Amino acid sequence: MALEITRCESDADYEDWRRVRIAVIPYERTQSLDELRRGDTPDRLLLVAREDGAVVGHGLAALSDTAGGGTVIPRVLAEHRRKGVGTALLDRLTQHVVGLGTPVLRSGADDDGALAFAHRFGFEEVNREVEQTFRITGPIAVPPAPEGVEVVTEQERPGLWAAAYERFGREALAGFAVDTPLDVNPSRWATTWLADPQFLALHDGEVVGCAGLDRDADTPIRAENGLTAVRGDWRGRGLAVHLKMRALAWAADHGVEEVYTWTQDGNAAMRALNTRLGYATTRTGIQLARRLAD
Known part of the structure; x- marks a missing residue:
């Protein structure tokens, strides 16, 4: 053929x-x-x-x-x-x-067959991530946001997400537990990294936290968590929990029954938070790389 x-x-x-x-x-x-x-x-x-x-x-x-x-x-x-x-x-x-x-080829594998194929062509494991899944069976209770924080969506206030790149986005991207730092330009931040809905926590008009969802158009009862992050000076105040639960409540209100997220193996804090909120670990993904010079 x-x-x-x-x-x-x-x-x-x-x-x-x-x-x-x-x-x-x-x-x-x-x-x-x-x-x-x-x-x-x-x-x-x-x-x-x-x-x-x-x-x-x-x-x-x-x-x-x-x-x-x-x-x-x-x-x-x-x-x-x-x-x-x-x-x-x-x-x-x-x-x-x-x-x-x-200089580097990057790929991924979620099963033994894909991993064996990648190894044949010189790819080696560089990172691991886990998928965690939350099953929605009823209404979601959302704890209050920290005092002084207003939560809006980018869809309600267009432009906040793009404007948050320098002060908030760079810090959030630098926090990923990966072998090589992320290099996301403002254009990609404003488009590829934007979820719908994208919840933004504001303090004095500045973004200090975010959480989002992307609904599966082919399977509307399922959605994927977007980036969840809190600025360093706002951690430990319950903001991440509020934002995660706010996203899950939106999902419950819109007929979503399953929300999943991928978290780097080295991001123990986010994995622990997801587990505490009721997410179950469902699969592992392997990130691979090969230098082109090889």
């Missing part, structure tokens, strides 16, 4: 790309067509692999949020694996990242 790998251009291509992701990792939300379109940047490449016109896999390559890294993600439908499709996709994605001039 003839394998054809093409760049996503039409809406039909993007929907085929979405279909592969939903099939391969059904436990995570997949961006909608509109979200994928809005995320188009010169550095990002989305591919669809077809055999005799039938979709068999897809790929993604782009600059990583990790400094000096380029992300490569090949995925192949289960019934079409071990036929060279993943290797062909990885080759195209790697070529794209080489063209971006980054």
Whole structure:
């Protein structure tokens, strides 16, 4: 059979790309067509692999949020694996990242098959993260916010999130427990890192904490937590708990039954907070990297 790998251009291509992701990792939300379109940047490449016109896999390559890294993600439908499709996709994605001039390839694996594939091509583990899931079975009680704090959403007050990048965002990003610091520019912060709804805690007009949700358009009873963070001088006052529970209450009020989040293995404080609030650990993800010089 003839394998054809093409760049996503039409809406039909993007929907085929979405279909592969939903099939391969059904436990995570997949961006909608509109979200994928809005995320188009010169550095990002989305591919669809077809055999005799039938979709068999897809790929993604782009600059990583990790400094000096380029992300490569090949995925192949289960019934079409071990036929060279993943290797062909990885080759195209790697070529794209080489063209971006980054020294490190980064990827991830959530199962033994994906991990074995990555090891064949020289990828090694650099970080781990755990998925924690909260099941909603009734109304959510929200404890009061600390005195002097007002909580609004970015959707109600557009522009607060982008404006918070320098004073709040940089600190929040620096707190990630990863092998290499994150390198997120203001544009990516204002778009890719923005959840809907995005709850923002304000004190004297400045953002001092955040928590958000992204609902799964394909499975509306499920949502993913966005970034939850509190500025250093506001920690230990119950603000993180208030924001997390506020997001969960919004989910309960909008028919969501399951909220999940990914937390770095080294972020013991957030993992402990999630556990205390009732999140259960449901799976582990492995972050991988390989230097292009190798």
